[in-house]
Amino acid sequence: MDMLWNGWGDPAKAAPLPDTVTGLLRDLLGVKPRGTAAPGLADLRPPAVTARPAALKALAEAVGGTEHVRTDPESRIRHTRGKSTPDLLRIRAGDIADIPQAVVLPAGHDEVLAVLRACAAHGLAVVPFGGGTSVVGGLAPHRGTFVALDLRRMNGLLDLDPVSRTAVLQPGLRAPEAERRLNAHGYTLGHFPQSFEWATIGGFAAARSSGQASAGYGRFDEMVLALTLATPEGTLDTGRAPRSAAGPDLRQLILGSEGAFGVITSVTVRVRPLPETRVYEGWRFGSFQEGTAALRRLAQDGPRPTVLRLSDETETLIGLAQPDAIGTGPEQGDAGCLAITGYEGTAEDTAHRRARAADVLTACGGTLIGTEPGERWAHGRYSAPYLRDALLDAGAFAETLETAAFWSRIPELYTAVRTALTDSLTRAGTPPLVMCHISHVYENGASLYFTVVSAQGEDPVAHWTPAKHAANEAVLAAGGTISHHHGVGTDHRDWYVREAGPLGVSALRAVKRRLDPDGLLNPGVLLPTD
Numbered sequence: 299m300d301m302l303w304n305g306w307g308d309p310a311k312a313a314p315l316p317d318t319v320t321g322l323l324r325d326l327l328g329v330k331p332r333g334t335a336a337p338g339l340a341d342l343r344p345p346a347v348t349a350r351p352a353a354l355k356a357l358a359e360a361v362g363g364t365e366h367v368r369t370d371p372e373s374r375i376r377h378t379r380g381k382s383t384p385d386l387l388r389i390r391a392g393d394i395a396d397i398p399q400a401v402v403l404p405a406g407h408d409e410v411l412a413v414l415r416a417c418a419a420h421g422l423a424v425v426p427f428g429g430g431t432s433v434v435g436g437l438a439p440h441r442g443t444f445v446a447l448d449l450r451r452m453n454g455l456l457d458l459d460p461v462s463r464t465a466v467l468q469p470g471l472r473a474p475e476a477e478r479r480l481n482a483h484g485y486t487l488g489h490f491p492q493s494f495e496w497a498t499i500g501g502f503a504a505a506r507s508s509g510q511a512s513a514g515y516g517r518f519d520e521m522v523l524a525l526t527l528a529t530p531e532g533t534l535d536t537g538r539a540p541r542s543a544a545g546p547d548l549r550q551l552i553l554g555s556e557g558a559f560g561v562i563t564s565v566t567v568r569v570r571p572l573p574e575t576r577v578y579e580g581w582r583f584g585s586f587q588e589g590t591a592a593l594r595r596l597a598q599d600g601p602r603p604t605v606l607r608l609s610d611e612t613e614t615l616i617g618l619a620q621p622d623a624i625g626t627g628p629e630q631g632d633a634g635c636l637a638i639t640g641y642e643g644t645a646e647d648t649a650h651r652r653a654r655a656a657d658v659l660t661a662c663g664g665t666l667i668g669t670e671p672g673e674r675w676a677h678g679r680y681s682a683p684y685l686r687d688a689l690l691d692a693g694a695f696a697e698t699l700e701t702a703a704f705w706s707r708i709p710e711l712y713t714a715v716r717t718a719l720t721d722s723l724t725r726a727g728t729p730p731l732v733m734c735h736i737s738h739v740y741e742n743g744a745s746l747y748f749t750v751v752s753a754q755g756e757d758p759v760a761h762w763t764p765a766k767h768a769a770n771e772a773v774l775a776a777g778g779t780i781s782h783h784h785g786v787g788t789d790h791r792d793w794y795v796r797e798a799g800p801l802g803v804s805a806l807r808a809v810k811r812r813l814d815p816d817g818l819l820n821p822g823v824l825l826p827t828d
């Protein structure tokens with residue numbers, strides 16, 4: 299099954315907004331229903347394919363037949379951009395300017411190399427395409443003539459080593475299928491981002507993804523032990539031991555390279571035994587500040603839950619911490635802040651960590667409110683993207699952005715980003731609701747994840763852009779990183795360039811030139827084009 303072309307996920311799971319939320323949008327944010335009907339897939343008329351027949355023939359030869367090179371309108375439209383809110387708004391408005399010439403489906407590493415050779419020979423750029431869930435413009439290169447390299451046929455579990463607890467996965471394997479295959483052998487990857495239903499192993503590595511259970515299982519880049527990269531200049535194999543002192547770690551150069559240095563064709567990951575037990579529960583704190591201090595205590599001194607997240611006052615009040623319960627949040631205004639803790643592992647380890655963490659959280663001012671909020675969060679953990687579609691349908695604007703910083707910077711960063719978003723959208727005539735949560739913690743810092751909801755402007759993308767830029771400026775000024783887990787793409791590139799600095803950027807450009815001398819791979823993604 300393919301994802302909804304102009305929204306999120308499985309069309310069967312689309313859910314209308316509860317009346318409480320529609321009322322809230324109208325009364326609080328002045329959201330008005332949009333009058334214009336969105337075009338259907340068949341209404342869109344992609345520009346004709348301009349790639350020469352010889353180029354399409356070479357691509358077909360590279361991937362074993364014309365059936366693996368798709369030029370039909372629907373396939374091309376389904377590979378146009380990713381799933382950020384501006385991406386959805388553009389395609390809903392019928393804008394398919396970033397459409398690929400063709401969708402090419404290789405079956406293995408050698409076919410990827412052959413596609414890269416064919417593209418080099420015929421002057422076509424290449425956009426590696428995993429699940430298509432990028433929210434940073436990672437699939438919209440700055441070059442008109444390109445093909446989407448869809449990795450869905452490379453979807454195998456190639457090896458499982460129970461002694462080392464490692465697995466070799468192909469890049470096009472979607473997360474649920476990766477879990478299903480590992481679970482059949484008694485293992486889990488433990489990577490559960492909100493995009494879990496659709497994103498792929500290659501996309502996780504390419505964009506340095508982080509899942510909702512990162513407190514226990516770590517970020518995806520921490521799980522990766524080895525990678526194979528197909529580049530226009532040949533194959534780069536990295537990682538022959540869990541850790542090494544043999545020079546700089548080339549794995550780190552590939553992780554986060556977002557298709558600009560090559561195509562990841564194989565990923566070796568560490569796996570863990572399937573947990574015997576899972577338990578999620580809710581805690582209430584008087585304020586975001588108090589809850590943040592409690593999370594820091596657990597992150598620094600332990601014990602570390604598997605899931606650890608904290609919503610600020612606004613997110614708690616709206617009920618967004620549990621998307622299934624949106625609009626039915628605590629009735630009283632002094633809801634405080636909801637934290638969710640989760641424990642996965644053996645029964646003994648889970649019970650032990652849960653009891654000790656409860657002592658820490660209580661000492662930090664938290665009140666246990668039972669397993670119901672935790673179970674509700676777990677049940678609704680993949681629902682929020684469906685909610686976004688319903689909000690857009692209702693005429694609201696809803697988008698997320700994220701950053702991270704050292705603990706001492708977190709309060710300033712929180713205030714700076716909230717203020718930037720609120721001021722910018724209020725000046726534009728659409729005062730927003732800005733909500734925030736912490737869902738990834740480290741010994742030395744944490745991420746902040748913001749959700750913005752407002753009325754849509756007349757041109758919703760143009761209306762949002764200054765607010766997003768103001769938030770990016772606030773992130774850098776307050777000492778945060780431009781992305782904790784969404785990546786750079788084209789949307790964050792200009793701020794990433796400032797974060798990396800001129801020498802850092804020129805070093806990365808040198809790498810790009812060595813691996814991709816003709817600049818075929820994702821031009822303009824991660825780094826500016828020359």
Ligand SMILES: Cc1cc2nc3c(=O)[nH]c(=O)nc-3n(C[C@H](O)[C@H](O)[C@H](O)COP(=O)(O)OP(=O)(O)OC[C@H]3O[C@@H](n4cnc5c(N)ncnc54)[C@H](O)[C@@H]3O)c2cc1C
Pocket residue numbers: 306380381382425426427428429430431432433436437449469490491492493496497498499500501502503504505506507508509510555556557558560561562563683783784785787820823
């Ligand atoms: C609703 C929603 C929720 C999300 N939640 C999370 C979350 O909780 N945590 C999180 O980390 N992210 C999240 N994301 C962002 C996104 O899911 C991640 O960035 C994910 O890693 C992208 O995987 P993908 O397979 O969809 O990659 P794609 O979107 O297809 O590609 C992402 C980038 O990587 C490149 N790429 C893809 N595959 C390869 C490959 N094999 N080799 C080289 N380059 C490649 C692409 O060219 C592109 O630049 C969310 C996105 C959405 C829309």
